[in-house]
Every structure is written in C-alpha cells, then in structure tokens.
Amino acid sequence: DAGVTQSPTHLIKTRGQHVTLRCSPISGHKSVSWYQQVLGQGPQFIFQYYEKEERGRGNFPDRFSARQFPNYSSELNVNALLLGDSALYLCASSLRSHRSSYNSPLHFGNGTRLTVT
C-alpha cells in the first residue's frame, strides 16, 4: 500500500505570494494533520481534519488555512508568504476519529520543503 504522499516535494516562492500544498492519506485513513518543521526544530502542529471538518488548530495566524476533500485528501494554503514561513511542511494521516486514540498512530509523509525568498 502507498504511504502518505505529499506534493510538491520542493517549492520556491516569493514573499507575499500564496502557496498550496497537497496531501493524500493512506488508503482508508480519514484523518489528516499538518505540521510545520522549521530547520533545527521539532514539528509544530498546524491543523487536524477529520471527515472534512477541522478538529484542531495550532497557534498559527489566519494566513494558514486548510481543507479536506471527500476522498480524504487535504490541502494546506498559506497566504501572504513571509520569510519565516520557510520550512518543511509535513502531512500525517491516521484511521482516527476526532478523539485521540493510542490505536491509531500518525503516519507521516516525506514533506514539502518550502523556501520563501
């Protein structure tokens, strides 16, 4: 079975532009989460979506938004890009519902490396 797939793998944008990152979860997984990993740090939680509804949001500005589609894939959108948005963006999926569960660990993709110049 294919794992979590993210596209594109690398992206270069200019300050002020908009970016859309895409994620396809493992087949059968209904929950998708997004994380931002700045160089030298651990991932920071951005969003969790389950059944097309937002189930959790981290401490990120409104420039960050996301959505989940009927096939459970997801998009992360970032508007008005800043230099500080340069990071590795990780997507993770799980079988999970809106409640936390030990039995549904997160499976991560390889991430999208975003560089803002």
Add this chain to the structure above:
Amino acid sequence: AQTVTQSQPEMSVQEAETVTLSCTYDTSESDYYLFWYKQPPSRQMILVIRQEAYKQQNATENRFSVNFQKAAKSFSLKISDSQLGDAAMYFCAYRSAKGNEKLTFGTGTRLTIIP
C-alpha cells in the same frame, strides 16, 4: 500547555553499542501517550516506539526500549546493538488522551553511529 524537552542536541555511539536518548515533558494531565519518532535524511517521520501513560510496563520494540518514569515525567529511549541505519534525528512527542490528535514534539537529538 504541554511541553517536551530534549536536552541532548547531539549524541554519538559506536556501532553495536548501546545509547540512551533523554526526554522530559511537562503536563498536568494524567492520561496521555508518549512517542519516539525517527527522522532520517529522507525527512519522513517514522514511529519507533510508543507508551501509554497508564501502563507501568515499559514498551519494547526489538532493539528499542523506553524507560518511562511517570512521576518524574521522564521518557528515555534506549537503542541496543546500534546499527548504521539508526543514524537519524530522534524526536520525543506527547499526545493527550483527550481532544484531537495533536502531537507536541521536542527539539530532537541527532544520533550519529560511529563504524
């Protein structure tokens, strides 16, 4: 808010030897889960081992084991018989047993394996 601290930015170990990575966390909750993830240069976060806070028994997965001290809020990872493929960044992570699936990560420990 929960926090996770990894005080060792870098560690190295001789191949076939044993190494222990440290992790402490802060929480007011009594029910939660703890994880160790490995991130090789391929960037993918790979789950190494997990522990439920209500279980007293330390989790073990082949060469990987944890020392979970709930009162001390400590969750260290021991890697036995280190192999070259173990070289990676290792992240400790916390997840509440209630609410959403948010993981709170530490800053990571870079593990180097010396041949």
